[in-house]
Amino acid sequence: MQPALTIIKDEHRALAAVLRGLQYLVQQVRNSQKAPDFALMKSMLAYIEAFPDKLHHPKEDQYLYRILRERTGEVTQTLNLLEEEHRKETEWLNTLRTTLEAYERQASAFEPFSDAVEFYVAAHFSHMNKEEDVIMPVAEKALTEADWNEIATAFRSNQDPLVGTGTQREFRDLFRRIVNLMPAPMGLGPEQS
Ligand SMILES: [Fe+2]
Numbered sequence: 001m002q003p004a005l006t007i008i009k010d011e012h013r014a015l016a017a018v019l020r021g022l023q024y025l026v027q028q029v030r031n032s033q034k035a036p037d038f039a040l041m042k043s044m045l046a047y048i049e050a051f052p053d054k055l056h057h058p059k060e061d062q063y064l065y066r067i068l069r070e071r072t073g074e075v076t077q078t079l080n081l082l083e084e085e086h087r088k089e090t091e092w093l094n095t096l097r098t099t100l101e102a103y104e105r106q107a108s109a110f111e112p113f114s115d116a117v118e119f120y121v122a123a124h125f126s127h128m129n130k131e132e133d134v135i136m137p138v139a140e141k142a143l144t145e146a147d148w149n150e151i152a153t154a155f156r157s158n159q160d161p162l163v164g165t166g167t168q169r170e171f172r173d174l175f176r177r178i179v180n181l182m183p184a185p186m187g188l189g190p191e192q193s
Pocket residue numbers: 056057060082086127131
């Protein structure tokens with residue numbers, strides 16, 4: 001596989017781990033009346049804002065999607081849709097943040113937050129699946145070696161700290177906490193019945 005695609009897929013897996021972690025925390029609150037870990041949930045949102053939103057999606061727009069549009073018209077509709085989803089992302093994350101803040105102020109505001117998490121997680125899995133299943137196979141046929149080098153260089157320039165050897169300690173600690181939180185086989189935590 002092209003190194004650029006390996007980086008993009010690894011970044012998807014990091015985001016997927018955070019999304020599953022967030023979903024898991026919400027389910028834990030619902031199932032066991034466990035006290036919500038607001039600090040951990042806020043760290044997850046801060047990670048999403050700092051990396052997938054500020055770096056991953058913009059680099060897809062500016063490199064992978066732009067170059068792919070230049071090479072083929074085969075997936076124009078899907079690219080339009082994915083770009084639209086990138087544009088909506090700020091609003092979706094804002095909803096997540098404001099519903100979380102409302103829930104922190106008042107326990108009765110749990111349901112709107114839980115709904116926002118479900119919507120957000122579903123939207124992102126659908127988004128990443130379209131990128132991996134529709135866009136990447138076409139890109140693999142249509143792009144040149146020079147194109148791939150340009151994309152890989154862009155993605156290597158600010159690697160996701162949950163993927164590579166990033167120096168952002170705060171997010172490495174976050175990833176460790178998520179991995180330990182989740183039950184096997186998704187994480188390292190104890191198996192749940
Ligand atoms: Fe994307």
